[in-house]
Amino acid sequence: MYVAAKGGEKAIRNAHRLLAKRRRGNPNLPDITLAQIAQQLTLAVDRVMAEGSLFDPELAALAVKQARGDLIEAIFLIRAFRTTLPRFGASRPVDTAAMLVRRRVSATFKDLPGGQLLGPTFDYTHRLLGASAGVEGQYDEVDDATDHVAVLAGAAGAGPMPRVTDLLGADGLIEPSPADAGEEPFDITRTPVTYPVDRATRLQTLARGDEGYLLALGYSTQRGFGRTHPFVGEIRFGDVEVSFFAEELGFEVSLGTLQLTECQMVTQFTGTAQAPPQFTRGYGLVFGQCERKAMSMALVERSLRWAELGEEKGAPAQDEEFVLAHSDNVQATGFVEHLKLPHYVDFQAELDLVRRMRAERAAEAGPEAFEEAAE
Amino acid sequence: MSAAPDPAAPDPATPESDAAPAGPLLPELAYNFAYLDEQTKRMIRRAILKAIAIPGYQVPFAAREMPMPYGWGTGGVQVTAAVLGPDDVLKVIDQGADDTTNAVAIRGFFEKTAGVATTTRTSEASVIQTRHRIPEQPLTERQILVYQVPIPEPLRFLEPRETETRQLHALAEYGLVHVKLYEDIARHGHIATTYAYPVEVAGRYVMDPSPIPKFDNPKMDDCPALQLFGAGREKRIYAIPPHTRVRSLDFDDHPFRVQRFAEPCAMCGARGVYLDEVILDDRGGRMFVCSDTDHCETRQAEGHHGGMWGGAPGAAA
Numbered sequence: 001m002y003v004a005a006k007g008g009e010k011a012i013r014n015a016h017r018l019l020a021k022r023r024r025g026n027p028n029l030p031d032i033t034l035a036q037i038a039q040q041l042t043l044a045v046d047r048v049m050a051e052g053s054l055f056d057p058e059l060a061a062l063a064v065k066q067a068r069g070d071l072i073e074a075i076f077l078i079r080a081f082r083t084t085l086p087r088f089g090a091s092r093p094v095d096t097a098a099m100l101v102r103r104r105v106s107a108t109f110k111d112l113p114g115g116q117l118l119g120p121t122f123d124y125t126h127r128l129l130g131a132s133a134g135v136e137g138q139y140d141e142v143d144d145a146t147d148h149v150a151v152l153a154g155a156a157g158a159g160p161m162p163r164v165t166d167l168l169g170a171d172g173l174i175e176p177s178p179a180d181a182g183e184e185p186f187d188i189t190r191t192p193v194t195y196p197v198d199r200a201t202r203l204q205t206l207a208r209g210d211e212g213y214l215l216a217l218g219y220s221t222q223r224g225f226g227r228t229h230p231f232v233g234e235i236r237f238g239d240v241e242v243s244f245f246a247e248e249l250g251f252e253v254s255l256g257t258l259q260l261t262e263c264q265m266v267t268q269f270t271g272t273a274q275a276p277p278q279f280t281r282g283y284g285l286v287f288g289q290c291e292r293k294a295m296s297m298a299l300v301e302r303s304l305r306w307a308e309l310g311e312e313k314g315a316p317a318q319d320e321e322f323v324l325a326h327s328d329n330v331q332a333t334g335f336v337e338h339l340k341l342p343h344y345v346d347f348q349a350e351l352d353l354v355r356r357m358r359a360e361r362a363a364e365a366g367p368e369a370f371e372e373a374a375e
Numbered sequence: 376m377s378a379a380p381d382p383a384a385p386d387p388a389t390p391e392s393d394a395a396p397a398g399p400l401l402p403e404l405a406y407n408f409a410y411l412d413e414q415t416k417r418m419i420r421r422a423i424l425k426a427i428a429i430p431g432y433q434v435p436f437a438a439r440e441m442p443m444p445y446g447w448g449t450g451g452v453q454v455t456a457a458v459l460g461p462d463d464v465l466k467v468i469d470q471g472a473d474d475t476t477n478a479v480a481i482r483g484f485f486e487k488t489a490g491v492a493t494t495t496r497t498s499e500a501s502v503i504q505t506r507h508r509i510p511e512q513p514l515t516e517r518q519i520l521v522y523q524v525p526i527p528e529p530l531r532f533l534e535p536r537e538t539e540t541r542q543l544h545a546l547a548e549y550g551l552v553h554v555k556l557y558e559d560i561a562r563h564g565h566i567a568t569t570y571a572y573p574v575e576v577a578g579r580y581v582m583d584p585s586p587i588p589k590f591d592n593p594k595m596d597d598c599p600a601l602q603l604f605g606a607g608r609e610k611r612i613y614a615i616p617p618h619t620r621v622r623s624l625d626f627d628d629h630p631f632r633v634q635r636f637a638e639p640c641a642m643c644g645a646r647g648v649y650l651d652e653v654i655l656d657d658r659g660g661r662m663f664v665c666s667d668t669d670h671c672e673t674r675q676a677e678g679h680h681g682g683m684w685g686g687a688p689g690a691a692a
Contacts, residue, residue, distance in 0.1 A: 008479040080442040084406065192435035192610040195538050321536055331608045334445030335525065341447065341477050344651050345470045345507045345666055349569035349588040351652065352634055357563055 023068050037061040046259070046288025047071055051329065052078030053189070053208045054085075055258045055287050072210075076330045083189075090184050092243045092252060096262045096285075097163055100239040103289075106164050107232040108266060114161035119237065120289075164234040165264045165281060174266060174279040195321045202324065206301055207286060209327030211293040217317040218299035226315025228302050229268035230282065237261045237289050261286050265298035272310050280309060409456035409489040415439055419457035419612070423603060426614035431576030432544070433527050438610040448481055448506060449607030451523035455485065455504045458519055458603070464492045466500035471508035471649065471666035478506070497669050507570075509591040511648050511670040514600035516617055522585045524606035527613060529573045529583040549581045552624060560629055569634070575622045576615055590633045590649045595621040640665045641683040643674035 024031070038045055038061040048060040052075045060078060067073035103119025106112055118124075168174040178199060185200040188208075193201055206214065221228055239257045246253055265282035269275075282302025284294035303317040304324075317323060326332060407413065415437075422436035441449040459465065465485055469478040473495040481504060482493050494500050497510040504521040514520060530540045533551040543551070552573055559567040572589035576582045584592060585604060595602060595615060602615040615621060625631035639646045641662040648670065650663035662683055665671035675684065 008474045008476045009483070012476055012479060076444065079440040083440040084410075084412070086412070189437075189440075191437050194435065195536075321538060325537075330440065331445045334447060334449075335608055336446075337444060338446030338525070341506075342470045342475050343507070343586075345588055345649065346570040346586050348650070348652055348666075349590070349634060353567060353569045357567075360564065 023066075032065065034058060034061040034065060037064050043289060044069070044071060044074075046290050047211060047293070048074045048078055050287040050290050050293060051075045051208050051210065052082065053287075054078050054082045072329050072333050076333070079330050087187075087190070089244060091255065092245055093180055094240045094242055094260070096236065096240060096260065097161065097166070098240065099161070099236060099260070099262075100257075101161055101236055102238040102259075104161065104234065104236040104238075105232070106234045108164060108234075112164060112167065121291075161236075163236075163264060165266070168233070168266070168279060172278070175269075175281060177281065193324070195324075197320065197324065202301065202304060202320075203283065203285070205324045205327055206284075206297045209297070209324075210329035210332070211290065211296070213327055213329070213332075214296035214300050215292060217303075217323060218296035221299050221303050221315065221317045226303050226306070226318045228265075228282065228299065230299055230302065231266045232295065233264040233266035233281075235261065235263045235291060235294065237291065259288050261288065261290050261294040263291070263294035263298040265295070265302055267302050269309060280305070406488055408461070409459050409485065410441075411439065411453065411456045416457045419453055422612045423454065423457065423614065426603070426612050427601070427616050429580070430615055430619050431574075431580030431582040431613060433606075433611040433613045435610055436612050438607045441607065443480065443484070445608040446525060447477060448504070448523040450605030450609075450612070451504050451506070451521050451607075452481060452484065452605075453607060454521045454603050454605035454612060455502060456489070458521070459485065459489055459491060459502060461489070461491065463501045464494050464499055465489075466494050466497065466503045466669075467505075468503065468508060468510070468667075468669075469506040470651070471510070472668040474668065495669050496673075497667075507586050507588075508649070508666060509587055509594045511645075511665070511667045512673075513594075514598060516599040518600040520598075520600050520602045522587075522602065522604045524583070524585045524604045524609075524611070526571075527583055527604065527606040527609050527611040529581050531583075544580060547579065549575075549624075552581060553626075556624060556626070560626070566625070566629065566631075572631075573624050575624060577619050577621075581624070582613060582615075588634065588649060589623065589631075592621070592623045592631070593633065597621075636663060638663050639681055640671060640674075641681040643671045643679045643684070644681040645671070645674055645679065 038057045041061075041064065044064055045057050045060045048063055048071055049055050049057065051071075052060065052063070054060075059081065060074070063074035063077040064071070066077060101114070101117060103121060104114065104117045106116065165174055165177070169176055186198060186204070188201055188204045193205070197205070220226070222230075237259070239259055241257050242255045243252045244255050245251070261284075263284035265284070266279045267282055269278055269280040271277035280302065282298040282300075282305075284296070284298035284301065286294045286297065300317055300323060303315065304320050306313050306318045311318075313319075409416075411419075419436060422434045426432065426434045438450065438453060441452055443449060443452065455465070465482065466473065467478045467482040467485075469475040472478065473482075485491055486493055497503065497512045497514075501517060502519045502521060503510065503514075504523065506523040509520065528537075528540050530543055530549075530551060533555055534540050534543065543549070556566050556568070559565070568589065570588045571583055571586040572592055573581050574584050574592060574595065582604075584595060597618050597620065598615065599617050601617055604611075604613045606612070623631040634649075636646075636650045638650075640648065640650060642664050645665055649666045651666045653662050653664060655661055664681075665674075
């Protein structure tokens with residue numbers, strides 16, 4: 001006798017109970033707190049905020065914990081929460097020149113107005129696993145006053161820290177940044193994207209794109225697949241103020257500050273009959289301290305601009321529809337992992353077809369050919 | 376087998392309580408009827424209306440991120456959320472079955488967020504969300520069938536670019552599909568597409584029927600029920616209005632044919648239905664049972680029995 005497998009509901013319930021138990025781990029160990037995650041796993045939290053497209057360190061910490069440290073799962077949780085939030089408008093453009101700078105480096109000039117500020121970076125650390133790498137100790141001797149450079153516009157004794165691209169732009173050596181048209185930008189979370197896309201759509205899609213995916217694509221351009229001859233004009237990380245123009249009030253109100261990493265990649269451009277030789281920009285902007293992502297984004301952004309700059313197309317990183325349509329890790333993981341859902345019905349149809357074709361071939365060619373096909 | 380709401384079941388829409396430690400965090404969250412806010416539902420309904428007006432045409436819509444993964448039915452869930460009213464009776468199937476895990480999860484989602492009545496009986500449902508099957512029992516004009524669609528573009532595997540396929544549809548240039556089907560015949564002697572078999576809707580658009588077996592294709596033709604298709608990740612909705620001509624593509628000398636099973640269902644003895652193959656042992660033992668669980672159980676209750684029937688369904692589970 002056969003009775004078809006039943007009990008999907010009970011199985012799901014039990015699986016989720018087990019998940020909760022495994023998430024907690026050994027109950028004799030203290031439960032990890034959200035504050036600990038937000039303070040000590042900052043870069044994980046930053047990545048979740050960046051690719052989740054929601055700036056809220058507490059919620060991101062909660063997502064990291066709920067996801068057992070699986071960052072794509074955490075990003076997914078944040079996205080699913082974000083989708084329920086009302087959207088009441090677009091903020092004023094943030095001014096990264098007025099950033100409270102915690103890190104700022106340029107690879108194109110040895111020194112420049114505002115100086116180089118290393119900030120909290122893994123760069124130049126020796127990747128030696130162990131206590132001597134500074135996990136314990138050392139930290140309490142650091143004077144927090146050197147943590148940042150206050151360059152908020154209007155602050156006493158300091159002007160905005162000019163961006164390297166602004167310095168180059170003053171001589172016309174680099175293409176100007178597109179002017180702010182004052183229009184509300186396209187919102188990829190509220191309108192379906194159609195290709196080809198405009199700049200705002202491209203940047204938004206890249207900003208929430210998967211870090212690993214963009215890293216690989218950016219890397220490919222360095223290895224010759226659509227080379228753009230990039231230099232890091234500047235990377236800066238710090239706090240910027242976000243403000244909102246309230247129509248009802250008739251003036252701007254500050255909504256608070258958020259942390260951003262901005263990368264301006266300066267790339268070569270030999271000029272055309274119409275335009276003189278000039279440097280061009282690749283732009284990366286990401287929530288939190290996500291330097292690898294900002295750099296990768298800038299490389300890929302520049303690669304995608306091949307058409308407007310009259311370059312030849314041929315590399316994967318230049319293919320807009322390919323690059324943008326596959327950059328979202330929540331979409332990608334969902335669709336890849338859906339393969340573990342049941343596909344009995346379609347598989348049955350294929351099974352039937354393969355059996356029929358094998359039978360036909362066996363009938364045509366005799367038993368020897370059939371054995372060969374079975375190997 | 377009907378799914379009673381279980382207070383112990385994990386909540387798909389809110390963070391689980393054991394993950395939230397003490398401290399000022401989220402206030403208790405309240406979600407709208409059927410999860411989505413009314414503005415979003417209105418946007419989806421507009422897309423649905425357009426889809427009904429242009430049968431088989433893929434209407435772009437601003438799909439939202441849902442609390443289940445892309446590829447697991449987010450498109451179908453959004454369409455269902457947009458058409459569902461408080462008086463509706465919902466049935467959710469996956470592979471024809473009401474008790475497959477994803478069907479259970481989606482049914483639970485709407486029980487929780489919409490509080491609607493649910494059923495496993497095809498005849499009792501006013502909205503049926505499905506993945507990969509059309510119920511065996513003919514649908515009526517009082518019903519809506521919502522399909523979950525992974526890849527809405529029937530030309531996708533022939534031409535990966537949206538910019539190109541859009542043009543091909545605009546020009547009704549479907550030669551590529553016919554070439555693919557022809558190549559199947561040239562190579563294998565017959566058409567080797569067994570599911571997601573392309574159809575022409577109302578004499579105009581070629582449409583992907585979602586990965587239903589081609590066995591189910593004829594049920595789409597002149598169907599009294601409204602058929603809606605939602606693809607969340609790809610952000611597309613399309614529709615077949617009631618009583619619309621749906622033709623599976625074929626050739627005069629190679630007419631469209633559906634699968635036939637040699638044996639009847641081992642549980643209910645049904646013939647002319649789609650069957651799942653179940654492997655019984657490691658010595659080649661196997662049996663075939665109805666993929667549509669409701670159809671099978673209804674027939675068993677009516678006294679139809681197959682060769683391996685062993686009592687009332689569920690009695691020995």
